[in-house]
Amino acid sequence: MPDHSQSDADVLRSKRSATRYQILVQIAERQPAVSQQEIADEIGVTAQAVSDYLQGLVEEGFVVKEGRGRYEVTKEGVDWLIGQTDGLQEYVSHVASDVIGQVEVETAVARTDVAEGETVSVTMRDGVLCAIAGDAGSATAVAVTDAAEGEDVGVTNFEGVVDYELGSVTVVSVPRVQDGGSRAVDPGRVAALASEHDLVATAGTEAFVAAGRCDVTPDVRFGTPAAVQEAATKGLSVLLLASTNELSAHTDRLRDANISYEVVDAAD
Incomplete structure (x- = not known):
């Protein structure tokens, strides 16, 4: 009986081993009615190559032929697949933790x-x-x-573990210009809020103008949802002045990222 023992990730060592592995997986999925052409199309080889590999797998006892176009993976074949899959999983784990983890800068x-x-x-x-x-x-x-x-x-x-807490976001909704725009915001309220936060961001023209009326210089003039979330994720407290048409994109993003936020009334 042939020796079917293999070392970890041996299936990656040659194209032949990798192809045998893929064909066995395809047979296991499709058995007992197996189309050689479908397997060929799936793994990117010719139907003749599949036929040749099948003949070898039958001879090795990994596959049994039950009739024309009917194949089944034997216990030995299943054991070989399991061994190869375990080896692949160990190899991938090694690459992820010991290789990539070591070179990540x-x-x-x-x-x-x-x-x-x-x-x-x-x-x-x-x-x-x-x-x-x-x-x-x-x-x-x-x-x-x-x-x-x-x-x-x-x-x-x-x-x-880098020890730090998530930040939070305080959102001031600034009406669209047709609804009062920046003039609807209380300058004293916004200035007080700005002094209590690490970073001020604006999203939308009305919000940017409102910051100027409040004598507040935004740290982030174009406060995209991603930028505001990133700042809070890094532990900063953020005051966000957002035009009403920008508001939902920000709150949705913060909610999805489990960032604490509140929307406050800063109307004049």
């Missing part, structure tokens, strides 16, 4: 001088990932570049 701001290869603590400050020389923090990484304090630094090999 994030960018941080160096809050101290950092040397390449040095262990750093990573934290979130003012919505920006920061790196500090040493391993005293709840999350650490390894610097892949040199950096002076204040420069950008590449970090990888993360361990632990």
Whole structure:
């Protein structure tokens, strides 16, 4: 009896092994009535190639032929498929965690001088990932570049969890111009709210003009739903002045991302 034992991800080592694997999967899905042409079309080989592979699989005991166009995968064939699939899963897990995970590089701001290869603590400050020389923090990484304090630094090999809380969004709805526009907003109320938040964003022309009337300079003039959500996700509290036609796009996005928000009345 042939030795069917295989090493992890052996099916990836040659086109022949990969094709045998795909054909066995197709037979298992379609059995007992198997169309060689359908299998050929599905996996991108010729019908003659499928026929040749089938002959070999029958000879090896992976497939039994029950009649014209009728094939079934044997227990040995199923065992081989399971072994190969387990190997693929282990290989994919290895690539994801040990390979990709090791080479994934994030960018941080160096809050101290950092040397390449040095262990750093990573934290979130003012919505920006920061790196500090040493391993005293709840999350650490390894610097892949040199950096002076204040420069950008590449970090990888993360361990632990970066400890920070999600931010929140306070939304001021600004009416369309035909409904009063920026003139319907209380300048004192908006200015007070702006002083209580990390970042001010505007969405829509009426909202931008309202900020100017309130003597508030927006940090983000074109506050798209993605930008506002990203700021809150990084732990910032955001005051969003949004024209009414922009409002639902923002609140829908925040709701989907589980970001806390409230809509306040800032009418004059």
